[in-house]
Amino acid sequence: MANSNSRHELIELGKQAFNAKNYNEAVSYFSDRIKEAPKDSVTLQYLVHCYLHLGDVKEADAVLTQYSAYHATTTNYWLCKIQVAQFCQRLNDEYSAYQQLFHLEGERMQWLERYVTLCTSLHRFDEARTVLNKLIENNPVTEQKRLILWLNFYRGCERHLEALNCAKALYDTNPQSPYNLNELAVCYRLCGKSQEAVDILLSLACKKPHYAVYHNLANALSDQGKLSEAINWYKKALSLNPLYTDSHINLNKLLWESGNIDEYLTSFQNAIQAHPTAHHLSLAYADFLVDERRYADAISHLEHIEIPDYLNVAKRRIIAQAYLYAGRSSDALPILEKLTRDADTTAVDNITYGISLLNTENYPLAKEILSETIRQQPDNQLAKAYHYAATRLISDKFEGVAATVETFSYRPDDSEFWQQLIDEIMPLHASENNPLGQTLEKGTQTRGHLLRGNGKQLRKLKAFLDSSIKAYCENQRIDINTITDYDNAVNYIGSWSVRLSGQGFHHNHIHSKGKISGVIYLKLPAEIANEEAKAGWLKLGQPYLYESHELSPEMYIKPEVGKCVLFPSHAWHGTTPIHDDAERITIAFDVGQYGLDKS
The missing domain is CATH 1.25.40.10 (Tetratricopeptide repeat domain)
Known part of the structure; x- marks a missing residue:
């Protein structure tokens, strides 16, 4: 029927079907139209949109490829490429498409706001800041809009104190605005x-x-x-x-x-x-099951649901992680090999692939993959941690952690200090079970940012930690600007308390967002003193591998009340189990602006 209509009628009939959400019918009209007029960019755009509404990304990609010779130098073509990439959350593809669009049309304001968010998501922080400044300087932007743009940028970079300043200024522009109030509250909480x-x-x-x-x-x-x-x-x-x-x-x-x-x-x-068509929710549920270590349930759930093709990468990613964490690296490996060949592969994909290679004893290739990830992201703490594991598995010659670990001791004048500090933080230990997705067993962990609290003793402790961290930076020749905020105060990007009880311990782990990490001991069981058993001691330099391979710790540190231990965030650390039915209470923290300088 469509072939009997004129070209104009095909477009009009296609638009009518599109507006009525009859996308399959619209595809028929627009497909006929573009065969007759392959240079018609409007028809191409409608056809791509139809396929996206139908969830058929494969066809959207195919039609763009088929007609690229006619449209690769047009604005509509690259806008379509951007929309397809956004639909699939292929951030690298979207970034490349924007580069082509800017080459053709220049950096227009209507595109730059999304581009800043994209660069921030890709950790291209310097580029995002440069583009944001350009957007504000070269376009008519209201004060309210300017503040929202900077607020979103700072929050995306996890620079929460600067985001809070923007939120306060935004609130002052209209104190009755629900949006402004909500943003202010979120920023307060993140600080x-x-x-x-x-x-x-x-x-x-x-x-x-x-x-x-x-x-x-x-x-x-x-x-x-x-x-x-x-x-x-x-x-x-x-x-x-x-x-x-x-x-x-x-x-x-x-x-x-x-x-x-x-x-x-x-x-x-x-x-x-x-x-049942809320596929994002189904994927999130599977991801949650992986966090809960119910790996078989996560895999079973994903294998029994129907999901659009464009989400298959996310589905395979979760399945691969479930296999890896369950100790089935040989099953994870072929999935990860395919993922890492994809144009939009992520650093996480490469690191997961590297870990699977370690567990299947392909140490040289694992090291190569992890080295390349570090080359692209020099501050990626997880890549550094597993690169260290690969190096140790290949050779006994490796750069150890001992030289980067330092201890400091706090000796308060008040003999009641430690108990008063514990009294301040214990109400935050409100849970009955150990938290999901964390490294501790048989214990609890506080939520929120502990060291930003207002407790009297907590403030005293923070002053000691500040001075210890600055001394550590001086000793280790770390640029102080990489671990301080815009007020030149030590930038704690996370802090929490852990309470372990009988048989409690920490699995070996690293901290992926900090530059420097640390722990200070508040309360310890008597068995800590036994230097032979080393119960509850801190161990460093023992990577967490998911199968039979095991490397010994490089060093142990005996805990003492008031002792603070500082080390690089990529250094592997964990604890030996406590045997007595007694408490071990600590405060842990991460310091530094991951992947971002202060400028």
């Missing part, structure tokens, strides 16, 4: 000021019911250890938006930690059953 966030969000929740407000309020309450209140607000958020993945994840983490096993995972399962 460790959870009570300020709660105060704003409780008021806003009454005036402006919205799932994001409820979710952010739950986050802030969770940071304060008020788990039951946080659970209720996450549930309210999901009642307004049952497809909001972050609320499902955070809710189920708290249900687990609070011992509410009856409700655990039901929000995910009910939402997936009610919305």
